[in-house]
Amino acid sequence: MSSSPTNASCRIGVITFPGSLDDVDAARAVRRAGAEPVVLWHADAELHGVDAVVVPGGFSYGDYLRAGAIAAHQPVVRAVVAAARRGTPVLGICNGFQILCEAGLLPGALVRNAGLHFVCRDQRLRVESATTAWTSRYSPGAEIVVPLKSMEGRYVAAASTLTELEGEGRIVLRYLGSSPNGAMHDIAGIASADGRVVGLMPHPEHAIDPLTGPSADGLDLFRAVVEAAGERYGPLSSTA
C-alpha cells in the first residue's frame, strides 16, 4: 500500500446522496492522500467543519429528470455553495460535476454523450491549469490517464461562457485523442473564477493505484488539498 504523508488534522468531506456510487472510492482516495474522510449526508445542511468537500460520482436520485438536477436541491448542497463562496475547496467528480453545474457553482451543463451510449474507458487527459486548489501538484500541460465513465458527459455552455473560461484559464482538463462524448472545446474539467471549485467528468478516485485502475495519476488531485491544508496546520507528519 503506497505510504503517503498523512495530515491527521486535514478532514475532507465526501457527500453521500441516495444513488451516490463512487463515494466509497472518493473516501478511499482521500485516505490514500493522507487525510481523514468525513461522511456528509445529503439531508443535513452541515459540513462538520471539513477543510474541503468532494461531491462524488454516481447516479444521485437515479439521474432521473436530468443528471444532478434533483441532488442540486438537497440541503447539503446549499451548505456546499455557502462554503465555496468562503473559499472552501470543492471537487465535483462526474455526477458531482453535474450537480455543481445544476447548483450554479460552475457554469455550463453536461448533457447526453454525442454517441448516445454510456462510455467507460481509460481516458488520456491534458492538465490545462495547474493553478487551481486541486491541480497544483501537476505541471501545466501534463498528460494523465484517468477512467471516464458517464452517459451525460458532454460539456456544453454558451459561447460567451466558453470565451470567458478559455480567457481566464479556467479550463482545467481537456480530453486527448478522439472525443469520448463530443464535449465543447474537448472540456473534461473546469474551475470557478477563484480556482477553488473544480468539476471534472473523469474519475481521479479510480486512478490511485495501478492494481485497480489504469494509473495512479489521479491521486495528486487529492494530495494537493491535503498539502495546502498542511501548510495551514503546520508540517505534515509522515506515517504509513
Place this chain on the structure above:
Amino acid sequence: MRNPEQPQPYRELGLADDEYARIQQILGRRPTDAELAMYSVMWSEHCSYKSSKVHLRYFGETTTEAMRRRMLAGIGDNAGVVEVGDGWAVTFKIESHNHPSYVEPYQGAATGVGGIVRDIMAMGARPIAVADSLRFGQATAPDTARVLPGAVAGIAGYGNCLGLPNIGGEVVFDPSYAGNPLVNALCVGAMRVSDLHLAHATGTGNKIVLFGSRTGRDGIGGVSVLASDSFSVHSGAHGGDHAATRRKLPSVQVGDPFTEKVLIECCLELFGAGLVVGIQDLGGAGLACATSELASAGDGGMRVDLDAVPLRAAGMTPAEILCSESQERMCAVVRPGDVDRFMAVCTRWDVTATVIGEVAGGERLVITRQGETVADVPPRTVAHEGPVYHRPVRRPSTQDTLQASTPERLQRPTTPEALRATVLRMVASPGLCSRAWVTDQYDRYVRGGTVLAQPHDAGMVRIDEATQRGIAVATDCNARYCALDPYLGTQLALAEAYRNVAVSGATPLAVTNCLNFGSPTDPGVMWQFEQAVRGLADGCAQLGIPVTGGNVSFYNQTGDVAILPTPVVGVLGVIDDVRRRIRTGLGGAGDELWLLGETRDEFGGSEWAHEVHGHLGGRPPAVDLAREQALGEVLAAASRDGLVSGAHDLSDGGLAQALVEACLVGGAGARVRLPAGFDPFVGLFAESSGRVLLSMPSEAVHRVRELCTDHGVPAARLGEVHAAPVLEIVDVGVFDLDELRAAWEGTLPALFGNS
C-alpha cells in the same frame, strides 16, 4: 368467481387438467381466483421446475461431502454460498431473462439484472459485481440490430446505476437465437460468514414486512405465461411476430435501478443492525412466491393482509396483487420488538415499508382482503409440492447424421497467403471480434476493487482491502459443441470457464449454471437437457467443485425449432492476494511465449467451420478434466511465485485468436514459430481444449517447465515478445498490430453504430 358453476380459466393460466384437479384435491374444494392464480404461477415451469426437477436431483447425488466442505448454501436456496477464507463467504448465481428481453430488450435485460441482484441480497450479502452472458440471432439480422443494442443498454443502464462493476460475460451470435435471444445475468455478492441470511419465516408472532416499490399491474401472470406450455404453442404459432407475443404478455416490467440501489443500502443497514430474521426477494410470481416460500421454509403458518400492501394501481384484484411482478421489492421477517427500528432505517433511506402480516401457528398460509379470506392454503403445496413430470427423453435420430457430417471434408487454407487471410477474417468475425462495443458501455471501475475485467479471461474483484483477498468469475458455453454432444459440450463449457478462472491465477471453487433449452415437450430437447446435466455434474465431481445453484430456461424455440442447447456455466474462484493476478495480455519485450497443452486436428463445432463454411457437424474437441486441473495447479503456482507475465486461455478460434488477443490486449508484438508435428492450419485454428498461452521472463522458464513436468502438462516454446508492434507467425505471415486491431475492433461498431 362468484358463480360456482362457472368453469375456471385454469388452462389460460397455464395449468393442465390434472394439475387443476390436484389443486381441488389439495384444498378439498374449488380454488378461489387468488388461489388459482397462486398455484398457476408457482406451478409454472419457471417456478416449479416441474420438467427439470427429476434431472437436477443428479447434482445433489453427485456432490460428495468433500465437495460440500466450503458450501454454506446450495441448490434450493436463493443462491449458493461458499466460504472463501478469512471469514468471508461469497454468493453467486446466474439467471435468465430471455423472453422479456425479446419483447422489450431494454427493460427485459435491465430487470434481469435487478432480479439476480435481489437474489444475492436475499442471502444477506452485499452485491459486488455482475456479469452478463448474451446470445443473439445472426449479427447481420435486422432484429439483432433491435435486440442487441437494447439489451446491452438495459444491462448498462441498470447495472451502472446500481454501482456494480460489470466484470465479464459473453456475446454470441447464432441464427437459432433469432426470436429467442438469451440474456443471462450473473451477480456475485460477499459477506462475513456470520452474516449469512436464509429465507425462512420462523417464530410465531414475527411480522412480515414488505419494503421497496409499490405494487402495480406489472408482468401479471408473466411468469406462468413466459414458461407455461400454453405459451410455447403461441410462440410456435407465429414465431417472430412481436405483436402476437406482446398480446400474450399482459405487460412488461419497467425497472427502477435507483430504488433498487437504495434498497441495497437499506437492506445492508438492516442486516448490520440485526433487524432481520428472514428475508426473501420478490421476483417471478411476486408475493405469491415470497409468502409461500417464506412460510414453507419456516414453521408453515402465516397470515397476510392484502389491504396493507401499498398499491400503485387502482382496483387491483387479490390475484393481481399476489402475482404482480413489480420490481424492486423485498419481504422480511422481523421480530415485533424490532419493527420500529426496522421502519426507522427504511425512513432514513426513503424506502416504503409496511407490515403486511405475521408468522402464525398452524400450517396454513391465510390471505385476506377487506376482511374476507381470499386464500387459505398449505404453503408447501404451493411452493415445493408442485407437479413433477417425467417427460419422455429420446436421443434424436438426427444426432447420428449430425455427428457423421465431419469437418474433415471442408476445404482448408494451405498457402501462407490463404492462412494469413483466414487469420484476418476470423479475427474480424462476429464470433471472435472485440466485444468492446458492448463492454465499453459497462462501468467496470465502480467500488474500486476491480482487478480484472474485460477483455481479460476472467473478471476479478478484491473483497478485502486489508488482506487483498479476491474472487474471480467466468461464464462460458460453446453451444455448437453442445449440439454435437450435449454431455461433452457441457463439460467443455465447464472446462473453459474453469480454465478462464485458472489463468487469472485464482483457484476455482464452485459452479453455477443457466440451462437454456427448447421445449421440454420435445423428447430430443429433454435428451439434450439430461445429457447436459449429467455432463456438468460428472465433470464437477471430477474437478471436485460443487454446483451451488443455477437456473433453467425452457421453451426457447420458434415453432418446433429449438435454440442450440445452451448450458451456460459460471465458475467462481478465489485468490488470496489479488496483487498476484495474471493478466491476459503479453508481458514485456524479451519475454518468452509458451503454449501449454496438446493440439489435435479438432474442428467439429469450431469457429472456423462455422464462419468460413457455415458447417456444424462431427464431434466436439476431446475433454480432459484431469488435464484442466493440472493446468490450474501450474497456473496457481506460477501466480503464487510471480513467474508469468501474461496468460490467455485458448478457446474459440484456437491459437491464432489467442495470439492476436494477447498482442492487442498487452499492446506488444511477438514472433512465433508454430509447434512442429502438424500443418500450420491445425496449429492456428484447431480448438483443442486444455491449452493456455503463457508469456514469461526467460529467468522463469526453467521453473515453469519444472512445474509443467511435475503436473504432466506438455509445454512447447512458441517464440518471444518483442517491442515492434508486429505479430510475426513464421511461414504464415507478418501482421501489423494496427491492421489486426482495425480488423478485431471494427466489426461491432460497423454493425451496431459508432458510440
Place this chain on the structure above:
Amino acid sequence: MPRVVVDVVPKPEILDPQGQAIVRALPRLGVHGVRDVRQGKHFELEVDDDVDAETLHRIAGELLANPVIEDWTVREL
C-alpha cells in the same frame, strides 16, 4: 414547412420512476400541491408538405414511441 409535435408518455399502468422522483423532489423546493407527474418525451419535427398523417403516425409508433410501454399523440402545428 409544416411543424409537427409528437408527445410520448408511459402507459398509465407502466411504472414511471422519473415522474415519481420529481413528485418527491418538489416539496424540497417549497412547492406543494403537485399530486402526480408523468415524464415522457416531446418531439418537434419539420416535415415536407407531402408527408401525410398516416406516415406521421408510423413514425411515432415505430420509432419515436415504444408501443409496448408508451402511448403517443401527434399534433400538427
Place this chain on the structure above:
Amino acid sequence: MPRVVVDVVPKPEILDPQGQAIVRALPRLGVHGVRDVRQGKHFELEVDDDVDAETLHRIAGELLANPVIEDWTVREL
C-alpha cells in the same frame, strides 16, 4: 383537478444527437421528407386548484428545465 403540461426542448444552439439519430434512422423505415427532429421532454402534472401560474413557472424553470440549455412552455389543459 387541473392538469398541466410542461414541454422542454434543447435550445437551438445545443446539438441534439438524439434528434439527429432519428432523422438518420427514418429513411431505413422507408420514410422520407422529415427535415429535422428535436427531442425534448414532456411532463404531465396533476396539481391542486390553488397552484398558481407563477408556481408552475417556478417548477418548470427551476426543476423541470435547465435554463442554461433548455427552453420550456407551460400549458394548462
